[in-house]
Amino acid sequence: MVATPPAADDGHRGITRVVIVGAGFAGVACARRLADEPRAHVTIIDSTGYHQFQPLLYQIATAELAPEDIRFDLAGMFARNSNVETRTAEVVSIDPSRPSVTLADGGTVEADVLVVAAGAQANFFRTPGAEEFAVPLYSLADAERIRSRLIELFRDTAAKPELADEGTLTFVVVGAGPTGVETAGALAEFVHDVMPHVHPHLTTVGSKVILVDIGHTVLSAFSDEAHTYAAKSLRRRGVELRLAVSVKEVAADHVTLGDGTTIKTGLVIWGGGQMAAPLAFGSGLPQGRGGRIDVRPDLTVPGFPAVYALGDVANIPTGDGNGLPQLGSVAQQSGDWAGGNIIADIEGTGRQSFEYKDKGIMAMIGRKAAVAEIGQRRHELDGRLAFAAWLGVHAQLLANTGAEMRAFIAWADEFYLRPGHRSAELLDPSKIDTPRIGKGAP
Ligand SMILES: Cc1cc2nc3c(=O)[nH]c(=O)nc-3n(C[C@H](O)[C@H](O)[C@H](O)COP(=O)(O)OP(=O)(O)OC[C@H]3O[C@@H](n4cnc5c(N)ncnc54)[C@H](O)[C@@H]3O)c2cc1C
Structure with a gap:
């Protein structure tokens, strides 16, 4: 019709x-x-009643930013536009x-x-248990659930260190595209550089971040140089790469891989497709x-x-x-x-066909480490220059949205100059809601 x-x-x-x-x-x-x-x-x-800035979701998940820093009230954004009505x-x-x-x-x-x-929404590709037990990262609610779960797991393991043998401090990220790589990089900093200051005695039991992908490389959409750089940067940050293997099943306390291996884990983050x-x-x-x-x-x-x-x-x-x-x-x-x-x-002047101005593709792996392929000709950058390009492109995205820039600038400054710094409030176990994971979680 x-x-x-x-x-x-x-x-x-x-x-x-x-x-x-x-x-x-x-x-x-x-x-x-x-x-x-x-x-x-x-x-x-x-x-939701707000605009959420998705590129900074993993900073919420790892307590680098507070939810209000990337949540912009819709009514406020259009308050001056009398012909725009906002509805929640x-x-x-x-x-x-x-x-x-x-x-x-x-x-x-x-x-x-x-x-x-x-x-979009996560695509779990009908992997048994994934929808129920893995947490995707598409919304502020997802990011807050991940942060709460991380803090809860560290708190419980600090009280009972033998829980670590059950994988409570092993974190699995599924999917080595930009979302998975950025999440694994941020998570590695969180578990290796931040939480040891909060729970010093847990350094003896150790924590692990494992990135799993069915493909043979990380960031497959990028160039070979970027694959090598990203894999090296992740490993340097303590991320274990399990490539060329599928996730066969996700359960409440473990993940089974296609090669038959079982990984005991307290949290599975799904970046495996959308x-x-x-x-x-x-x-x-x-x-x-x-x-x-x-x-x-x-x-x-x-x-x-x-x-x-x-x-x-x-x-x-x-x-x-x-x-x-x-x-x-x-x-x-x-x-x-x-x-x-x-x-x-x-x-009545006639519609035009959409022309996309290609800004390139980029992924941030951690402090001073990013990869960027800029423009239509995919000019290759890595390290600090790519990190700067990432900041520039994302500042522009935020500015075009008309959203408040203050928190982004403050975060960029802290991230670069004060590695591992976190607000005590965002790490406080008494301030978290016990997270509900899986189907039906908000
Ligand atoms: C973790 C993460 C990191 C990312 N990092 C980057 C990056 O670094 N650079 C980059 O360029 N891109 C990045 N992306 C991709 C980018 O964020 C998306 O491409 C972009 O947000 C898509 O915009 P959109 O407006 O199409 O959809 P969205 O931003 O997803 O907005 C859709 C909106 O629709 C609302 N909605 C959905 N269904 C309904 C409904 N039934 N009723 C009412 N409201 C509804 C949702 O609440 C949401 O607010 C990232 C994505 C994720 C998830």
């Missing part, structure tokens, strides 16, 4: 109602682009043909243009790789000219047929571009 094109409609006094689902990089960029457009009324809906609500379904969305409380919100920017957010499934929109919503070059969904899909939830086509990667810069640029196309529709 083909929806009515999003013309300014008379029933709403020439105002085009734009409903955006998801306030990640894509949704916020789209709303920002439309914020100065008086002929559009924007409703941006997010189940979960969208349970979308009707692309009307178009409209249904909220968890049963209410519906109708639109002239619907923008689906609901992001797929479209749940909302994409059952939406009636065409889905491709990873369940992501297929889009045309102008970012609308084939057959639904009044529906856009952006960022991680979308399969954004490239000339080579591979699709753009799930990156903050892709999400942000696609959001801004879709906003421009919605304005073009209002003006």
Whole structure:
């Protein structure tokens, strides 16, 4: 079924109602682009009520930053934009043909243009036990659960050091892509450089970070030089690499690998893959790789000219047929571009095909250690220069979102100059909620 094109409609006094689902990089960029457009009324809906800066999630998980440092209240972000309404609500379904969305409380919100920017979720590839016992790292709730679990495990093992024989201080990270590598690097610093100051007598029992991947290299999307550099940097930080082996099963207290080995562990972090957010499934929109919503070059969904899909939830086509990667810069640029196309529709000037300005790919392994392949020609950097490039690109992402920069600058300063420093409050076991791991955890 083909929806009515999003013309300014008379029933709403020439105002085009734009409903955006998801306030990640894509949704916020789209709303920002439309914020100065008086002929559009924007409703941006997010189940959390805030924008979360995902690239700094593992800093929350390892107590480098407090949750409020990367959580930006949506209403505050758009307080000065009278044509942007923010709503805290979960969208349970979308009707692309009307178009409209249904909220968890049963209410519906109708639109002239619907923008689906609901992001991604972990893909456990049907690994037995993974959904139940491994923790993904996609949201602030995930990151806080990991931090609480780490502190709880150290606290309990400090009280009863023999627990370490059961793997309570062995931490397994699944997936050696950028998320897994960054998490393993940050975790290694946390367990080897931070926690020994909190529980000095535990240095004798030792703690371990193990990174597992079915591939033969870490950071497989990067160059051979980057593989070597990243593997060396991780090992130097005490991360044990278990490559070319699959994870066969995850249980409450162990992981079984494809080669039959069992690793006793207190915490498994899943960075093993991602797929479209749940909302994409059952939406009636065409889905491709990873369940992501297929889009045309102008970012609308084939057959639904009044529906856009952006960022991680979308399969954004490239000339080579591979699709753009799930990156903050892709999400942000696609959001801004879709906003421009919605304005073009209002003006009747015609939509443009999305042109992505490639910033390259990068991963931070730890203090002064990062890899970056910059620009379309993939200019290779590592070490301090790559670390500086990482900071620059992420500062820009944050600034484009219109979010507060203070905490990011303070973190960068501390991270570089005061290694191992943590706020006592973030490590205090009396301040943590006992984490619930697995299915049904918030
Ligand atoms: C740990 C981690 C580290 C990363 N590091 C980097 C990095 O260093 N550099 C980089 O470029 N990229 C990085 N990325 C990728 C980048 O963060 C994503 O590509 C980007 O956030 C995607 O933006 P998005 O707007 O598409 O989705 P998201 O940022 O995921 O936002 C989606 C929003 O939709 C909301 N939502 C979902 N479903 C519903 C619903 N049914 N109802 C209401 N609201 C809903 C969610 O609450 C969320 O706020 C990282 C990702 C992770 C997980």
